[in-house]
Amino acid sequence: MAAPVPNSQQEMRRRNLARVLHAVSEGGPASRAAVAARIGLTRAAVSTLVDELLRAELLVELGPGRPGGVGRPGSALALTDRGPCGVGAEIGVDRLAVCAVDLRGEVRARASAPFGNRGGDPAAAAARLGELVERVTAEVAPEGLRPAGLAVAVPGLIARGTATVVRAPNLGWRGVDLVPLLPAGLPLTVDNEANFGALAELWLGTADAPRDFIHVSAEIGIGGAVVLDGELLRGARGFAGELGHVPVRPEGPRCACGGRGCLEQYAGEEAVLRAAGLPYGDDTGAHVALLADRAAAGDTATRRALRDAGTALGIALAGAVNLLDPRAVVLGGALARLGPWLLPSLERELADRTAAPDAIPELIVSAAGDKGPLLGAAHSVVRAVLDDPLAYGPGQGPAGLRSAAAPV
Amino acid sequence: MAAPVPNSQQEMRRRNLARVLHAVSEGGPASRAAVAARIGLTRAAVSTLVDELLRAELLVELGPGRPGGVGRPGSALALTDRGPCGVGAEIGVDRLAVCAVDLRGEVRARASAPFGNRGGDPAAAAARLGELVERVTAEVAPEGLRPAGLAVAVPGLIARGTATVVRAPNLGWRGVDLVPLLPAGLPLTVDNEANFGALAELWLGTADAPRDFIHVSAEIGIGGAVVLDGELLRGARGFAGELGHVPVRPEGPRCACGGRGCLEQYAGEEAVLRAAGLPYGDDTGAHVALLADRAAAGDTATRRALRDAGTALGIALAGAVNLLDPRAVVLGGALARLGPWLLPSLERELADRTAAPDAIPELIVSAAGDKGPLLGAAHSVVRAVLDDPLAYGPGQGPAGLRSAAAPV
Known part of the structure; x- marks a missing residue:
């Protein structure tokens, strides 16, 4: 069957906002005209979308214009280095690790700790991981970054669409739901470490990869x-x-x-x-x-x-x-x-x-080597923000964004 | 990156026409209102699309209204049993087969012939296959059916997007381009027989398959x-x-x-x-x-x-x-x-x-058994018509359709 077409204006707007953000993310800072050329929308349509993303503080203007202010034609747009960030975490057999990545893809903080997970207690591992997440988010908070979500890489089978580790032989885990064990209040994704490693390869590789x-x-x-x-x-x-x-x-x-x-x-x-x-x-x-x-x-x-x-x-x-x-x-x-x-x-x-x-x-x-799973996890959160910017505007943002749906 | 959005009105219209045809194909004959409910467009939008598809003679009206005439609200719409049909063909190790399937999915004619392909000459096999295609199309022509394309199933590896059999060990073929060997004038698709078999399973299976x-x-x-x-x-x-x-x-x-x-x-x-x-x-x-x-x-x-x-x-x-x-x-x-x-x-x-x-x-x-490859091939042509109805209107149809792009 032919691909579905978005039915509502709201859905179309959401998709177009995402296209603008992805165009800047993948192609680097660019003028409104260059963004319009990249995504094949009119200059006027892109200007409206860009203004909304500037107000939502997801895009900023580089160059002589006031950063985050009203746009001047020709000035370059970039993703913000403040606002929502992705927190990635990795549960290894003998180590826990966490990092925070901003919308530009830069790693802004890391923390790790040795931890003997083999045959260990999932609750203890999750509690220690929670401490590392707190440490990393506290480290980036003064820089204006707030976590948009937490993604956890686990060496095991995760039931699709859940945070349940069905089986992780090298951890000795079976049927462990991580939702009640990890910090509440952050959208949580749990996936197999190899999946996140492959996604890191896809997202962080060169354009011709x-x-x-x-x-x-x-x-x-x-x-x-x-x-x-x-x-x-x-x-x-x-x-x-x-x-x-x-x-x-x-x-x-x-x-x-x-x-x-x-x-x-x-x-x-x-x-x-x-x-x-x-x-x-x-x-x-x-x-x-x-x-x-x-x-x-x-x-x-x-x-x-x-x-x-x-x-x-x-x-x-x-x-x-x-x-x-x-x-x-x-x-x-x-x-x-x-x-x-x-x-x-x-x-x-x-x-x-x-x-x-x-x-x-x-x-x-x-290219990502053994950092792949951790980076892939953090980047998966960043991509969720780029895919659905309406859900991640600042709490004190304009009315149009405040009324948006909560993060999924 | 978010799914691309159709950029032009023409592309949107093409997709919506396809959605209407698929809704009738998959759900069976239905009123305009039922089609609108199935695809989530307004009744008014669907009426316009349906009128166009009636004029193009791809849809017909069942019931008391004049078939193919101006629609009455409430009368059931069905795919035509005339007009474009899919011609499927199968090159087996010791047999050639051809069939024609109408837009409703009914097999309207078949022909087959024993043919020793093992180590045989591709040109001879293609010539014999061409005769069977001609026989089948001649048989359905008096019923108002005209072939919209020819799809050929081959027990071998086909280079993607080509009609070239890279290797077919059981036929002894290697690097055979079927384009110059098969009847000209019909859009041609060549694919591996197992691929067509799987597609038949997908398309002809029950809704919960x-x-x-x-x-x-x-x-x-x-x-x-x-x-x-x-x-x-x-x-x-x-x-x-x-x-x-x-x-x-x-x-x-x-x-x-x-x-x-x-x-x-x-x-x-x-x-x-x-x-x-x-x-x-x-x-x-x-x-x-x-x-x-x-x-x-x-x-x-x-x-x-x-x-x-x-x-x-x-x-x-x-x-x-x-x-x-x-x-x-x-x-x-x-x-x-x-x-x-x-x-x-x-x-x-x-x-x-x-x-x-x-x-x-x-x-x-x-469900399709050893008929799968042949049926899958014929149905692939039918689906190409449903996917892009603008390309398959009657030559003598209204101006809006006559100006459409040629079949790919």
């Missing part, structure tokens, strides 16, 4: 996410992207998911350390560095373990590529750092097993 | 297609859905695609016949019936072969399910007929290997 890709990162588990035509694939229940549980050898070792021979059994951190004859210590942050050091020093067992992990990754990715035909495969997290020893075998499997000729996707190393 | 599914059919090869949120996944190059080349056992038998141990090596017709100790004869149409007869008669080798094929299907589908989290898996073609012997092992693998709890997709037997 692919918009169809499989994102794979290996830390303690294997994180996977699929982006199709610039949209994250969520799946019917929110569980899409579980590349770590694609069968590689159907009669292989038993996996925590109930299957056998899943990718995680060959390319997860624990499996690679075991294959390399190295201990799985408590300091999980040191594992990747240990593997990289050993491999760089020429240790045969480590190199073989990484080569075999690359083979397993290549087999699983080949299946995914044959199903999805993506433009690229983006390697994040530890995969980027271990690339020299993983990539040759990975590339060979991908080349041998891709069914369509000339359809072998480009292999790209992640 | 899932809109997120993996479609898998086994005939000579394994056909796969992915539908996400009611849209066929095409992939960056048009090669998505190649479930048949997902690795099942990475060290397994060599496959024509260059890989090893692909699903097709375990669940393709040739592999199953070999495992059952049956000959791979020239009459490929008889293979499935032979397997079904043997299995029904209790033949141990046949039952084991089918059970093993089900296991391989389950392993490959489990990987796909973990990646895509679809609502359902739809089994088409031979899989439906061999279900009793394939399904138990397939379901077991799927249940054991689906990573997320409670995320095992529903297994559904195809």
